[in-house]
Amino acid sequence: MPLTLADCMRLDAQDPGHTHWAQMGDRFDPGTPGTLYFDANSIGPMPRTAPLKMQTVLQEGWAKARRRSWNEHDWLAQPRSLGASIAHLIGAGSNDVRVTDTTSINQYKLLRYALSVAAPRRVIVLEHHVFPSNRYVAEAIARDHLAELRFIDDASQLSAALAPKDVAVVALSHVDYRSSTRLDMAELNRSIRAAGAMSLWDLSHSAGAVAIALRQSDADLAVGCGYKYLCGGPGAPAFLYIHPRWADAAWPAIAGWMGHADTFAFEPTYQPGTGADRFLVGTPSVLANAAFSAAAQLWEEVDPVDLDQRHSSLTDTLIQLFDEQCAAWPLRLLSPRNHVQRGGHVALQFEGASALAQALVEQGVIVSSRKPDALRWGIHPLTTSHQQLWSAVQVLRQLLTSGSWQDARFERPMV
Ligand SMILES: Cc1ncc(COP(=O)(O)O)c(C=O)c1O
Incomplete structure (x- = not known):
């Protein structure tokens, strides 16, 4: 049976380990509204407390305590x-x-x-x-x-x-x-x-x-x-x-x-x-x-076993969605299928990887590419949901169906 959106939502509702993933995700800034981030392999998401931590160092440390901060902080x-x-x-x-x-x-x-x-x-x-x-x-x-x-x-x-x-x-x-x-x-x-x-x-x-x-x-x-x-x-x-x-x-x-x-x-x-x-x-x-x-x-609060299981569930789901929904296009899985042989991202091989990545980014699906033909989906286990994977694959399908990713404006290289 192909995966459905309801299956993805059900997977999100499960917390088989000790970590409550939805609560953990809320402790990160969601980023630009309407945007789905799959670039943890480049820059991971921002914890909500990061600005305050920096502000405190600037105000309390640099502006006030200055040299004494080396000891006091x-x-x-x-x-x-x-x-x-x-x-x-x-x-x-x-x-x-x-x-x-x-x-x-x-x-x-x-x-x-x-x-x-x-x-x-x-x-x-x-x-x-x-x-x-x-x-x-x-x-x-x-x-x-x-x-x-x-x-x-x-x-x-x-x-x-x-x-x-x-x-x-x-x-x-x-x-x-x-x-x-x-x-x-x-x-x-x-x-x-x-x-x-x-x-x-x-x-x-x-x-x-x-x-x-x-x-x-x-x-x-x-x-x-x-x-x-x-x-x-x-x-x-x-x-x-x-x-x-x-x-x-x-x-x-x-x-x-x-x-x-x-x-x-x-x-x-x-x-x-x-x-x-x-x-x-x-x-x-x-x-x-x-x-x-x-x-x-x-x-400090994250159990590495939970982290690993969550990452495995997310990336297995993404691969299954690619298999089931994108088989009509020449996208080939570049990453191993077995989670123990895979790292943080899932890579697809596609001849127009750079242009397709830019078209996805324009649609708010933030992925990256690497020469010559790798399209990378960096999956962060603390902030990504199965539902987001579903939504991103729908955008990918729309771009492939319309062929709009082949537009000349996507030809310039992206970092
Ligand atoms: C596998 C790997 N090693 C090293 C680096 C370089 O790291 P840094 O910029 O911290 O020197 C990168 C950067 O993306 C990387 O992907």
Whole structure:
């Protein structure tokens, strides 16, 4: 039996876990009226308390307390406290995560750290199709003669790449930014560790969308975006994770005062702080952290198992709606059908993906596209409803039926 709107409404009314999804959704700003958001893979929704949190930092912190805020509002502790708030979502110990800098910078810091720990091994293994910034960061390290790069087409080639026993670190995207394919972290970590190498996972397209078990699957290092599913706000600081077994194994590549064992001793020489603290570099972005803290407060209440189930229900529903209602058009599911092999978004392959995405955005269905032909639907489990999926698919059908997405005004590229 094909899914109906009533089925979608029934699914929305169910709360099989501990989280009350409708109430959780109400704690986020709904955005522009009449608009349906499927872009959590780019910028996650805004918690309603974010403006007040920022306003408080501006008024109470900056305007009034100023320098004293570092003590009175504990601004320096934010990278640690925000990290602790999201640690359970990624299966990490609460002291093993820091919220700081950007994903690309954290990728650099942890690649360099792995190279130091694993010396004299100096090979970095990467997938060809990895998010470009991760690749650029590794290329620059190699250009400085600090590493050699070994590319694989996909994870099936990993064993061969690990065979020479010279690999320091394997840097993998947990979820591919185009297709949303999710790798089996536990299984790959076993091969990586058995070969004496370290793993570095990019969780940008999984953290805050699906459950992640970093410790249980024995991951060594991880990074991820703060502005996507984690809802930290545009340009939010990213996060990094380090397994405690490596926490005090080497100096960080960027030794800054915030990562010093005693920042305010102003010692002439560097002493790394303990554990993940050493990866802090400079003064935290207090305003950005204020926005992030609104989401962090909500994440503390979210059970990752519930989150995962909700995401699975939503994305399975979306795929079923595509199958049942869009079979007449050349849209192909690019993402795996099985939820454990899928990340935050559902991707469709369509030759006119960029134009169709823009036509959908004009109709208030906010999706994104990635070259050459991926149409991405980023599903946020805290704010998306099954009913919204139904409505969005009706708009998609109307555009495909009328062919209006082929209009010349949709030819310009969109970010
Ligand atoms: C998988 C992945 N890694 C890294 C990045 C870059 O993150 P940042 O801008 O925080 O450096 C992105 C950005 O979209 C991404 O999708």
